[in-house]
Amino acid sequence: MKLLVTGGAGYVGAVVTRLLIDAGHEVVVIDDLSRNDAAQVPDGAELITERVQDVAKILTPQARFDGVFHFAGLISAGESMAEPLLHWDNNTRASLALLTAMHDADCRRLIFSSTAACYGEPSELPLTEGAQTNPVNTYGATKLAVDHAITTVTRASKLGAVSMRYFNVAGAxxxxxxxxxxxxxxxxxxxxxxxxxxxxxxxxxxxxxxxxxxxxxxxxxxDYIHVTDLAEAHLNALDGCLPGEHRIFNLGSGxxxxxxxxxxxxxxxxxxxxxxxxxxxxxxxxxxxxxxxxxxxxxxxxxxxxxxxxxxxxxxxxxxxxxx
Structure with missing residues (x-):
């Protein structure tokens, strides 16, 4: 498949890119490198230095992408409370631009890096996908807004999407x-x-x-989860993108x-x-x-x-x- 990875110069994005290349896929990485390092992008992937807000330049009907792994975004909960507009722009507005570009290009698979911050204060432990979502910071709110948007888009189209919600990714x-x-x-x-x-x-x-x-x-x-285990779950999700459905999975230790x-x-x-x-x-x-x-x-x-x-x-x- 030909796949686009946003934020592929970041920690999790780079590992997923490596595994995709090892599996024989053609991978294009888009990353503005504002907080990531180009040296993290694995050999074999094409790097395009661009903001996700401008992804329509790359994700065109002519490019014929089969799917998108969306990791780009800001992740600091503390910063999100001090600079909420920055996070709404980089996490939510950029994701809406991506969904629009995917629709226009008829790209029908999306794996989204969401977060367990969508849940806020736990209503149950261990948290399941049916737990109440009530984020306590702007970071979680921006990601939950994207999840809501994905749900409505899949219901109205042939897009198949999977959101992954996880806590602390670690290891190498x-x-x-x-x-x-x-x-x-x-x-x-x-x-x-x-x-x-x-x-x-x-x-x-x-x-x-x-x-x-x-x-x-x-x-x-x-919760702590090894980054390779996490990345492998994202690859499994590629086949789990079912047309017209938005599926949400927690990834944790239990x-x-x-x-x-x-x-x-x-x-x-x-x-x-x-x-x-x-x-x-x-x-x-x-x-x-x-x-x-x-x-x-x-x-x-x-x-x-x-x-x-x-x-x-x-x-x-x-x-x-x-x-x-």
């Missing part, structure tokens, strides 16, 4: 030649790479927000890990001390968030094989060290 993908694709966010906001900065001596201590939650060790419980469990895993994997600074809770942080992936396992035939926290941390550490 190992390519056939031994090279790796991992997290390279700037600025970095994710727990594992921030903690690895402390291990490497780039930060004095790891800041842990709150240790008085109603959880077994007092710290927040969150149990989650506490912040202190992650810290201890990092200490064990790296063999280095990891000093922790306890700070007050952040407003709006639920005690526990983790998702059931039963539907994805049953309906997409997805079988994650890298669920060990030590495997996730170990791959992240190997990638971190490879960058010097």
């Amino acid at each position: 993908h190992v390519n056939a030649d031994g090279s790796m694709i991992g997290e390279r966010h700037d600025p970095e906001t994710h727990l594992i790479p921030l903690a690895l900065d402390v291990v490497a001596g780039k930060r004095a201590a790891f800041r842990l927000f709150g240790d008085d939650y109603p959880t077994p060790d007092g710290t927040c419980i969150r 149990t989650g890990f506490s912040n202190l469990q992650v810290v201890e895993a990092i200490r064990e994997v790296t063999g280095h001390p990891l000093p922790v600074e306890i700070t007050p809770r952040r407003p709006g942080d639920p005690a526990a968030l983790y998702a059931s992936s039963d539907r994805a396992r049953t309906e997409l035939g997805w079988t994650p094989s890298r669920e060990s926290l030590h495997r996730i941390v170990g791959d992240a550490w190997t990638f971190y060290q490879s960058r010097g």
